[in-house]
Every structure is written in C-alpha cells, then in structure tokens.
Amino acid sequence: MSDDAITIGLLQGLEPSVAEDLLGQAQRRIVHADELLFTAGHPARAVHVLASGAAKLVQATPSGAQVIVKYVRPGEVFGSPALLDKFYPTNAVAVIECVELQWPSQYVRTFIDRYPQVALNVIGDLEARLREMEGRLRDLSNEPVEHRLARAILKLIDVFGLQTDEGVEIPFPVSRQDLADLIGSTLPTVSRTLRAWETQRQIKRSRRRLVIADVEAVAKVLYQDTASGPKSRRSHRRSAGR
Amino acid sequence: MSDDAITIGLLQGLEPSVAEDLLGQAQRRIVHADELLFTAGHPARAVHVLASGAAKLVQATPSGAQVIVKYVRPGEVFGSPALLDKFYPTNAVAVIECVELQWPSQYVRTFIDRYPQVALNVIGDLEARLREMEGRLRDLSNEPVEHRLARAILKLIDVFGLQTDEGVEIPFPVSRQDLADLIGSTLPTVSRTLRAWETQRQIKRSRRRLVIADVEAVAKVLYQDTASGPKSRRSHRRSAGR
DNA sequence: CGCCGAGTTGATCAGGCTCAACAAATGTGG
DNA sequence: CCACATTTGTTGAGCCTGATCAACTCGGCG
Numbered sequence: 001m002s003d004d005a006i007t008i009g010l011l012q013g014l015e016p017s018v019a020e021d022l023l024g025q026a027q028r029r030i031v032h033a034d035e036l037l038f039t040a041g042h043p044a045r046a047v048h049v050l051a052s053g054a055a056k057l058v059q060a061t062p063s064g065a066q067v068i069v070k071y072v073r074p075g076e077v078f079g080s081p082a083l084l085d086k087f088y089p090t091n092a093v094a095v096i097e098c099v100e101l102q103w104p105s106q107y108v109r110t111f112i113d114r115y116p117q118v119a120l121n122v123i124g125d126l127e128a129r130l131r132e133m134e135g136r137l138r139d140l141s142n143e144p145v146e147h148r149l150a151r152a153i154l155k156l157i158d159v160f161g162l163q164t165d166e167g168v169e170i171p172f173p174v175s176r177q178d179l180a181d182l183i184g185s186t187l188p189t190v191s192r193t194l195r196a197w198e199t200q201r202q203i204k205r206s207r208r209r210l211v212i213a214d215v216e217a218v219a220k221v222l223y224q225d226t227a228s229g230p231k232s233r234r235s236h237r238r239s240a241g242r
Numbered sequence: 243m244s245d246d247a248i249t250i251g252l253l254q255g256l257e258p259s260v261a262e263d264l265l266g267q268a269q270r271r272i273v274h275a276d277e278l279l280f281t282a283g284h285p286a287r288a289v290h291v292l293a294s295g296a297a298k299l300v301q302a303t304p305s306g307a308q309v310i311v312k313y314v315r316p317g318e319v320f321g322s323p324a325l326l327d328k329f330y331p332t333n334a335v336a337v338i339e340c341v342e343l344q345w346p347s348q349y350v351r352t353f354i355d356r357y358p359q360v361a362l363n364v365i366g367d368l369e370a371r372l373r374e375m376e377g378r379l380r381d382l383s384n385e386p387v388e389h390r391l392a393r394a395i396l397k398l399i400d401v402f403g404l405q406t407d408e409g410v411e412i413p414f415p416v417s418r419q420d421l422a423d424l425i426g427s428t429l430p431t432v433s434r435t436l437r438a439w440e441t442q443r444q445i446k447r448s449r450r451r452l453v454i455a456d457v458e459a460v461a462k463v464l465y466q467d468t469a470s471g472p473k474s475r476r477s478h479r480r481s482a483g484r
Numbered sequence: 485c486g487c488c489g490a491g492t493t494g495a496t497c498a499g500g501c502t503c504a505a506c507a508a509a510t511g512t513g514g
Numbered sequence: 515c516c517a518c519a520t521t522t523g524t525t526g527a528g529c530c531t532g533a534t535c536a537a538c539t540c541g542g543c544g
Contacts (some may be wrong), residue, residue, distance in 0.1 A: 417522070417523085418522075418523065418524095419522085419523095429522090429523080430523090430524080430525080433522095433523060433524060433525085434524080434525075436523095437523090437524070437525085447523095
C-alpha cells in the first residue's frame, strides 16, 4: 500500500491492485484538532475513514448534554449512512490532527457492485459497533459509575493506548467532561473517581494526556469493589433466572 | 410474493424473480412462544428473518440481570453476525409464536456476490439498529425512568401496535420485568410508574397484553413533567456548549 | 503576570434501587 | 368448576449512589 501503516478495514480481502485503485480514488484531507469532520443532520455524501489521528462521534441532546457515541480509530469506517443517502446522525470531531479519506457514496456503491467484499467489510464494522453499543447499554443499565469509567478507560487503552516509560498513554486530550459524556455521568463524579485512582498511582495526567501507569489495577476495579464495604449492591435485580 | 403480507427488508430492490428464488431457498420453521430462536455464544450459522410473530434479543449480564437489546419485527434481519462467521451475541426469544426464515450464512454470502443489493439491505438494517441504540444510549445517560418508559412504549406502539376499539394494543405479552430490562430499570419502579398511568386511564392491561388507550397522553410525558414540581432537574449537566 | 477554562472538592438532596410483604392473575389438578 | 399452586404485579419503607450547586484551585497561555 502506498499509505500509512494502518489497515483500512474497508479494503480488507481485496486484491492489492483493486485496493490500490480504490485508495487512489479517495479524497484526502487534513483536519486539525477540534475541527468538525462532519455535522449531525447534514446529508451524508461520503464514506469516511481516518488514515491517522482520532475522532469522536458526538450527539448533543436537546437539553444541552452531550453523549460520545464512539471514538474512531484510523482504519475504521464511519459515516456509512452515506451508503443509504441518509443524514449524519452525529457530529464527528477531530480530537487531534487527522488525515481523513473520503469516498463519495455514489462511488462506493458502484464499487460494491463490482467487489461485494467491500460491503461485507462495512457490515463487519457495523456489527462490531453494534456489539460495542450493546455492551455499553448493558453497562449503563447495570454497572455503577466506577465500573463504567474503568471499562471506558480500558477500552481507550485497548484501541489507542501507546506504551511509554510512564505507562500506557492515550495520545490525545481526554477531558473529565469527555469521560463523563462517554459513560453517562457528570464531570464532578468522574473527577472524584479519577482523583482517587490518581492518588493510588494507577493513573496520572501529563500535558493533557491520560497516562495509565497500572492497567491491571484499573482492570481490577471491575472485579473487587475498590475500598468501601464488602457488600455487593445491585444484586437482587432479578430473582430467578429464566 | 408467495408469502405473508410482510416486506422482507433483505429482499428489497431485487427483481421479483430473484427475490422469489432467494425466498424459496429459505428454511422455514415455526417457533412457539418463549422458545429460543438462537442462543448467545453459539456459532452463528444462519441469517434470520421473521415472517410473522415477534422476538426479543436478550443479553444476560454476569450478575443475572437481563437487558433486552431489541424487539424484532417481521421482515427485519437478525443474526447477521453469521455473515462474518461470528457468534450470536444475544439470545433470541420468541415472544409469541413465530414463523422464522433462515438462510445458511454460506448461501447468503454467495448470494451477495451475485446481488450486492442484498448487502446494502443488510447495511440498511444495521444502520437503523445503530441509530436506535444511539438513541437508547442517549436516553439512558440523560433521561429519567419515566421518560425512558414512555419512549419504550411509544416505540413498541410504533413497531407493533394494533388499533383496537380499546386503544392501541401490543400483540404479545410484555411483563413489567420486560419493560424494566428494556429501559434499564427495575420491576418495582416500572410497576409504580405504569400504575400511575393506569389510574389516569392512559394505559391498561387486558389478558397479558398492554393496551394504550391514549397514546398522546403517553407522548406528553416527554414534554411536561407529569405531576410533581415544575422544577426541571438534570439541567446543568453541561454549562457551555461546544 | 494575570486571565480563563478545566479540574477539585465540599455540602446537600433526591431519584430510584433494594428489601419485603401482600395482592392479583394465571395455570393445574381433583 | 372450584381450590390450590405458582407466577406476576403492587405497594410501602428506607437508604445509597451519584447528580446538583457552588466555591475555590490549578495549570496553561497570551
């Protein structure tokens, strides 16, 4: 590939020459941090993939609150509503400088007609997102804030984490508000929880970046309740299993 | 079509003869109420569509709680992980007697190669589900139980509602526990809320079915807080936009 | 060096979960 | 067809997590 070292899901399983061809057709664009890649409600005219950087898909609620639907990593397809001539359902915001590839939806559709594998690749990405959303729904329904926060951070590590000498770093700014929007909580609550972990040396912050010194310790939050009482709450939600 | 009056999303946009062909290849099966259509964790070998009836996709959490990921209506594709040789991520339970069509994943894939429109149809269904999940995530993050319940019921009406002389009926049993699992709440809370509406004549129950006498009244819950104080809570979640 | 947005932290309070006991409805057997 | 068993729904009391409000601190940037 004549490109970055990322693997573009959209092109998987295609003959190298074909992939090359499709890649050549892409519109390439640089988007700076905090700029919009696309806007909720606008007609979706193109299918998007990041070549580098990272972006978040954000939905604003009528009441002014925000929900971060997803952090997009390089290689992942987003904006696929374009294939159906729908509208973008979210804002896409670059969290650091990105290189973005775009294909006009019309073009992708004709490409799919010739190489249906492309459609399967899109289906794969959508399925993965659906699984992820199901998981988040489950968490939001049943888990306390502390667990949801731990999961969110572990997920960020898994997807974006870079090993440094200080620990694993998330290579873009993630504010407390971002984390709150990600787990359906509030800034003060996230701050408190995170602060506790910070004093326990599990996590720190260096120049606007999140650095996780002890990933295992964060994971452990999910199993043993951190400190307080040994009484597990929220147990009796359903008396008998089917 | 040689079939029920439902429209199968999977076959949209295909030549009638082609659709007929694919339909003929389907494995047809009757599933009784409360029986499993497929089981979470098992390898997904087929793509599914309901010809009639209704099913729920249910995930069990380790702690024994359940989450209803989705109610499936006739014509909708489910079990699409099969296309990628994955595992079913949920249980699928018939909520009333269903007629189910199945296509072996292998077969669907070859069919997609010939008629890529089928893949686009799957993508359409997946996108719709993703939008739905995003909405639920938003609700779960920001809305009180009462609103979530109203939304869930309105959605059920929209998808499955049948007009009767008593009002709009959901044509299969929906327990309080089901509703709780759907909105991420608990049986007692749902019961209380629903009871309040029942005494206000917005909703009743007749032989295990939910009957909504006054749909507008339920919708109104979303705008004006039902009874209590006129003070809207959860307003200050985010001070300034953007 | 002082400003400004982001983060910290305390105090307060309430939505809704938990526990628990009772009532209603559905199903079963005599 | 009625009595009992089992499941589902109702309702009360109490409490806890986490939201809200608000004041203050920190850190980066002009």
